[in-house]
Amino acid sequence: MVPRGAYEFLDTKETRAHLIEQYDNFLFDCDGVLWSGPTVLPGVVSFFRKLRERGKRILFVSNNASKSRRTLLERINAMGIDGREDEVFSSAYATAAYLKDVLRFPTDRKAYVVGMNGLEDELDANGIQYIGGTDEQDCQGLDGLDFSPLASKDALDPSVAAVVCGIDTKFSYRKLAKAFRYITRPGAEGEVRAGEQNGGCHFVCTNEDVTFPSSEGLFPGAGAVWKGIQVSSGRDPIVVGKPHQPMIDTIFARFAFDKSRTLMVGDRLDTDIAFGQRGGIDTLLVLTGISTLEHVHASDAAAVPTYVVNGLCDLDTALS
Amino acid sequence: MVPRGAYEFLDTKETRAHLIEQYDNFLFDCDGVLWSGPTVLPGVVSFFRKLRERGKRILFVSNNASKSRRTLLERINAMGIDGREDEVFSSAYATAAYLKDVLRFPTDRKAYVVGMNGLEDELDANGIQYIGGTDEQDCQGLDGLDFSPLASKDALDPSVAAVVCGIDTKFSYRKLAKAFRYITRPGAEGEVRAGEQNGGCHFVCTNEDVTFPSSEGLFPGAGAVWKGIQVSSGRDPIVVGKPHQPMIDTIFARFAFDKSRTLMVGDRLDTDIAFGQRGGIDTLLVLTGISTLEHVHASDAAAVPTYVVNGLCDLDTALS
Numbered sequence: 001m002v003p004r005g006a007y008e009f010l011d012t013k014e015t016r017a018h019l020i021e022q023y024d025n026f027l028f029d030c031d032g033v034l035w036s037g038p039t040v041l042p043g044v045v046s047f048f049r050k051l052r053e054r055g056k057r058i059l060f061v062s063n064n065a066s067k068s069r070r071t072l073l074e075r076i077n078a079m080g081i082d083g084r085e086d087e088v089f090s091s092a093y094a095t096a097a098y099l100k101d102v103l104r105f106p107t108d109r110k111a112y113v114v115g116m117n118g119l120e121d122e123l124d125a126n127g128i129q130y131i132g133g134t135d136e137q138d139c140q141g142l143d144g145l146d147f148s149p150l151a152s153k154d155a156l157d158p159s160v161a162a163v164v165c166g167i168d169t170k171f172s173y174r175k176l177a178k179a180f181r182y183i184t185r186p187g188a189e190g191e192v193r194a195g196e197q198n199g200g201c202h203f204v205c206t207n208e209d210v211t212f213p214s215s216e217g218l219f220p221g222a223g224a225v226w227k228g229i230q231v232s233s234g235r236d237p238i239v240v241g242k243p244h245q246p247m248i249d250t251i252f253a254r255f256a257f258d259k260s261r262t263l264m265v266g267d268r269l270d271t272d273i274a275f276g277q278r279g280g281i282d283t284l285l286v287l288t289g290i291s292t293l294e295h296v297h298a299s300d301a302a303a304v305p306t307y308v309v310n311g312l313c314d315l316d317t318a319l320s
Numbered sequence: 321m322v323p324r325g326a327y328e329f330l331d332t333k334e335t336r337a338h339l340i341e342q343y344d345n346f347l348f349d350c351d352g353v354l355w356s357g358p359t360v361l362p363g364v365v366s367f368f369r370k371l372r373e374r375g376k377r378i379l380f381v382s383n384n385a386s387k388s389r390r391t392l393l394e395r396i397n398a399m400g401i402d403g404r405e406d407e408v409f410s411s412a413y414a415t416a417a418y419l420k421d422v423l424r425f426p427t428d429r430k431a432y433v434v435g436m437n438g439l440e441d442e443l444d445a446n447g448i449q450y451i452g453g454t455d456e457q458d459c460q461g462l463d464g465l466d467f468s469p470l471a472s473k474d475a476l477d478p479s480v481a482a483v484v485c486g487i488d489t490k491f492s493y494r495k496l497a498k499a500f501r502y503i504t505r506p507g508a509e510g511e512v513r514a515g516e517q518n519g520g521c522h523f524v525c526t527n528e529d530v531t532f533p534s535s536e537g538l539f540p541g542a543g544a545v546w547k548g549i550q551v552s553s554g555r556d557p558i559v560v561g562k563p564h565q566p567m568i569d570t571i572f573a574r575f576a577f578d579k580s581r582t583l584m585v586g587d588r589l590d591t592d593i594a595f596g597q598r599g600g601i602d603t604l605l606v607l608t609g610i611s612t613l614e615h616v617h618a619s620d621a622a623a624v625p626t627y628v629v630n631g632l633c634d635l636d637t638a639l640s
Contacts, residue, residue, distance in 0.1 A: 141490030151536035170461030216471035224552035232544035
């Protein structure tokens, strides 16, 4: 017998089929749910075909900010799961959308980017000006203890009104120091004022994952990149990605989904399931990734899902 | 009237002169005590001459790990305060000494350095092999999400048995990722075994200051550099420098000072004064730097000194 908490373990064909009937909109985490490393998980391709046949709305919700929606979509399609660009909701996309829709970032101000192409592409797509990022000079260190390149009157662009940070494999001390100076300069804590100098500076991070699961193993993630900016400046960032509120707020701001008919599907209690709960929607945990039933039963569980299945293959075989 | 806590404010010539009589060994923080930015503080040069005339032992105790003892000594001497190399106790020197004397780091193992010349020089002086640091390749970022240069069988040196981190103005994602991999590889948590592969990995940081006071203003410090290694690896470092125990343990291991005749002099409650207290010695706060009497009187004061004077000029004028 499967031990149970407050969640419902869907162990019959009927309960699984009923789950699909209950919801119109399905938000999916990708890694550990759709695929594991380079391999698509069993039943996934067939399950997505059946979801589409039933007219369900699908969103792919990823914390990976290194890639633009287009690049993530290429990966999804390469796995044989058909998708559209407007179905992909990455933390990079959500961050740009958050700046635009929620913070109403002035068009004449710039973001200082600590991050990669994917983040830059999404800022471009939302009409947000930026510097830093893949700029070759910013990817270089300083010459010993010569801080003069960062301390002169012209070293910082006065129109910068946000530091935006995601995973960055060209992270450098120079980027750390520039982000620190933008966030700590006089007036940086204040309101962002369009068209004026030195009027406030947002600090927005795509996600807080401290590790990044690459096909070649774990490496430091976005949370390891921006932590140094946080501790030196003494300023806590707004974190957009799962499990935080801004990304799910942005999803419901962009789509007129009925919350009672929307389900978040993921493999991690601390990110995916907590994320769905904060957004006020039902959640489904699959056991093909990080979290196990033991984690769900633990007294300090990060969150308890509404439902659990072994994997998407369970749902696939429940649908004719 | 000066408000008082548990400390004694030395406001007469007699109490000040008596202080000097009471102690044989004086440990001095530098920044905010001896100098402020490029300027030597009033009375300091004369005070040091008088201390030497009375045969007092002097140590300069600095958290600055970017410089070797020799470089710090040059700064001390340029200010007109005469000193000797064996009187300089920087966190870089203390870190190398800690590896050698306390951890008994095997001579056939290497340290992976996230840090600058000063740290490398002190490791050299203590006969500790190292890689990383100022190596040009390690100062470069990765090519996009291509982690293969760090994931191949030969990417990590199996003889590395410590990650040693200080301030590093050429800090890069590659260094962050290498440090992460050394600290998280199989067996890294275990004992360091000389002559064997994969036997344990120390994680030692020079100091935890999150900012670095340069002559051109504040920039991110050592604590901002190693924070990302800590959060991604989930491993807390041993921090050597003030206010932590290892540096003061190393001082008393190297010098046969009588603790009851030793005084720590500094301008910061949270580093210098807490440091002296942890070492079980008396402390003197000078008000020429960061901490003020208000900080001392605060209910959440990081530490309360044994004595307070306005500055070293007070002690200078008290000595004939």
